[in-house]
Amino acid sequence: MTTSERLVESTRELLWERGFTGTSPKAILQRAGVGQGSMYHHFTGKSDLALAAIRRTAEVMRATADTALSGEGSACDRVRAYLLRERDVLRGCPVGRLTMDPDVIADPALRQPVFETLDWLRGRIAGILREGCERGEFDAGLDPEGTAAAVVATVQGGYVLARAAESPAPFDTAVRGVLSLLAARATGPAPTA
Amino acid sequence: MTTSERLVESTRELLWERGFTGTSPKAILQRAGVGQGSMYHHFTGKSDLALAAIRRTAEVMRATADTALSGEGSACDRVRAYLLRERDVLRGCPVGRLTMDPDVIADPALRQPVFETLDWLRGRIAGILREGCERGEFDAGLDPEGTAAAVVATVQGGYVLARAAESPAPFDTAVRGVLSLLAARATGPAPTA
DNA sequence: GTCTATAGTGTGATAGAC
DNA sequence: GTCTATCACACTATAGAC
Numbered sequence: 001m002t003t004s005e006r007l008v009e010s011t012r013e014l015l016w017e018r019g020f021t022g023t024s025p026k027a028i029l030q031r032a033g034v035g036q037g038s039m040y041h042h043f044t045g046k047s048d049l050a051l052a053a054i055r056r057t058a059e060v061m062r063a064t065a066d067t068a069l070s071g072e073g074s075a076c077d078r079v080r081a082y083l084l085r086e087r088d089v090l091r092g093c094p095v096g097r098l099t100m101d102p103d104v105i106a107d108p109a110l111r112q113p114v115f116e117t118l119d120w121l122r123g124r125i126a127g128i129l130r131e132g133c134e135r136g137e138f139d140a141g142l143d144p145e146g147t148a149a150a151v152v153a154t155v156q157g158g159y160v161l162a163r164a165a166e167s168p169a170p171f172d173t174a175v176r177g178v179l180s181l182l183a184a185r186a187t188g189p190a191p192t193a
Numbered sequence: 194m195t196t197s198e199r200l201v202e203s204t205r206e207l208l209w210e211r212g213f214t215g216t217s218p219k220a221i222l223q224r225a226g227v228g229q230g231s232m233y234h235h236f237t238g239k240s241d242l243a244l245a246a247i248r249r250t251a252e253v254m255r256a257t258a259d260t261a262l263s264g265e266g267s268a269c270d271r272v273r274a275y276l277l278r279e280r281d282v283l284r285g286c287p288v289g290r291l292t293m294d295p296d297v298i299a300d301p302a303l304r305q306p307v308f309e310t311l312d313w314l315r316g317r318i319a320g321i322l323r324e325g326c327e328r329g330e331f332d333a334g335l336d337p338e339g340t341a342a343a344v345v346a347t348v349q350g351g352y353v354l355a356r357a358a359e360s361p362a363p364f365d366t367a368v369r370g371v372l373s374l375l376a377a378r379a380t381g382p383a384p385t386a
Numbered sequence: 387g388t389c390t391a392t393a394g395t396g397t398g399a400t401a402g403a404c
Numbered sequence: 405g406t407c408t409a410t411c412a413c414a415c416t417a418t419a420g421a422c
Contacts, residue, residue, distance in 0.1 A: 003387080018295050022214040024415060035389045036417085042387090046416070092293065099356040100285065100293040102211050115357045122354070122363065141377075146370025150343075153350030153367035160349040161315070161342065163292040164308045170315065174346035177339025181374035184334075196405080217397060228407045229399085235405090239398065 004042045006032040011053035016094040020050055020101045020110070051109055057094045058113040065121055075132025076186045079125060079151060083175045089168035092159040122152050138185045147182065154178040197235045199225040204246035209287040213243055213294045213303070244302055250287045251306040258314055268325025269379045272318060272344060276368045282361035285352040315345050331378045340375065347371040 001009070010031040014023040025046050029036055043049040068082040095117050104110045126148035132138055154174050161170035194202070203224040207216040218239050222229055236242040261275040288310050297303045319341035325331055347367050354363035 019212075019214070019293065021212070022295060025417085026415070037388050037390080040417070093353075096350075096353045096357075097293045099353045100212065100290045102215065105356055105359070111357070111359070115359075118354055118357045118363075139377075143370055143373050146366050146373055148370070149351075149354065149363055149367035150347050150370030150374065153348075153354055153363075154343050154346045154371075155350065156353040157289075157346030157349030157351070158342075160286075160289045160292045161311055161346055163298055164289075164304070164311045166298070166304070166308075170311075170342055170346075173339050174342035177336055177341070177343030178347075178371070178374070180336050180339055181343065181371070181378065184332075184378060185374065218399085219397070230406050230408080233399070 003032075003034055003038050006034065007039055007042060007049060008052050008056055011049050012057050012094070015050060015053055015057070015098065016091060019097060020104050023050075025049075047107065047110065050104075051113075054095075054098065054104075054110060055113050058117040061093075061095050062117055062120060066124065069124055069128060074137050074186070075128045075135075076137065076183060078128055079182065080179055082125070083151065083155065083179055087171075089159065089162045089171045090166070092163055093156060096156045096159065118152065118156075122148050125151055137187060139187055142185050151178060151182075196225075196227055196231050199227065200232055200235060200242060201245050201249055204242050205250050205287070208243060208246055208250070208291065209284060212290060213297050216243075218242075240300065240303065243297075244306075247288075247291065247297075247303060248306050251310040254286075254288050255310055255313060259317065262317055262321060267330050267379070268321045268328075269330065269376060271321055272375065273372055275318070276344065276348065276372055280364075282352065282355045282364045283359070285356055286349060289349045289352065311345065311349075315341050318344055330380060332380055335378050344371060344375075 007028060010028045011023070014027055014031065018027075023046075025036070025039060028049070029039060039049065043052065064085075065082060068085045069078050071078055071081050073081070095114055098104045098110075098114050104114065126144045129138070129142065129144035129147055133142055133144060154177075158171035158174040161174060162168050164170075200221065203221045204216070207220055207224065211220075216239075218229070218232060221242070222232060232242065236245065257278075258275060261278045262271050264271055264274050266274070288307055291297045291303075291307050297307065315338075319337045322331070322335065322337035322340055326335055326337060347370075351364035351367040354367060355361050357363075
């Protein structure tokens with residue numbers, strides 16, 4: 001791993017744990033085990049390094065979500081696979097948590113990958129649900145866009161509830177709830193959600 | 194307004210805007226228009242002041258939510274009233290945003306009011322849905338706990354999506370989605386969600 | 387390309403005058 | 405009760421040696 005890569009990885013971890021405001025260059029350097037000079041040689045500063053880290057994290061999250069969503073089965077099965085995939089719930093979403101960071105939201109360059117990732121996810125799920133509707137997998141009138149937004153929001157909000165409770169339980173309950181509501185709209189032999 | 198109250202109000206605003214880590218005593222004092230001595234006279238430090246501010250914010254949020262949830266109508270109507278109540282969506286939830294602040298979550302005293310508020314909200318909505326089930330307002334098998342968690346998570350996650358997009362639209366879409374899923378479970382003449 | 391040294395500013399808290 | 409002065413330390417960035 002190059003010095004540059006080590007810096008990006010350390011930044012990714014710290015942004016996830018502490019956010020942008022809560023992460024100092026000093027902490028990044030200590031975790032990466034490099035001196036200050038290296039950071040300012042490879043990057044123009046904290047924001048530039050954060051941008052590289054956020055872009056990488058967004059890329060990883062997108063790939064992970066797409067794997068779960070691209071599996072076999074009905075639209076409902078694929079959304080279920082996404083919702084029930086393994087997660088380190090108490091750590092929260094490395095992309096979503098950045099939206100609570102005013103310095104990230106205020107900087108268009110930093111906000112863009114955050115927006116693009118969540119927007120892509122919403123659109124991906126909406127597309128799957130729309131296909132499901134066209135195939136008659138759901139009863140008439142299911143709102144693919146609204147449902148997709150609710151699914152993504154449930155995950156993001158589930159992290160909030162779990163971190164407040166210091167327990168993954170509220171996350172799991174919320175996921176169970178939205179899955180149950182969705183499964184009730186599926187036609188055919190109702191799978192136990 | 195007393196000096197102490199001014200300090201708490203300034204802290205509430207700043208915690209909402211910038212979180213605990215992103216808020217300095219200096220910023221609080223400037224906004225409140227008082228000197229440093231006043232703060233350390235009334236409070237032991239930043240955390241103590243934040244605790245007073247968080248408790249007050251939690252109290253306000255609980256009252257606001259309870260007003261919307263205590264209205265007339267069916268269980269579905271009351272949850273709808275809560276979901277559709279006016280919100281400054283792009284500011285996010287003043288309680289929920291604190292869960293992304295590692296220093297808040299790490300301090301049991303600061304985390305407690307955050308947890309209690311969100312847990313109360315979940316329980317309140319679950320109770321309303323349970324009553325609705327008992328009155329036959331929903332078709333059999335609606336999961337009150339799961340649905341309530343999904344409703345609260347959708348709101349919290351809706352803020353995340355809205356802030357990422359710098360637009361309230363994704364929040365509104367998610368709320369429409371979860372409401373549509375819930376309304377489909379209501380018996381009788383389906384109200385257009 | 388990486389290091390240490392240094393600078394200037396801000397943070398969170400204390401001391402002591404009024 | 406409120407103010408200003410001061411403290412020790414951390415933050416972000418730059419300079420310049422190696």
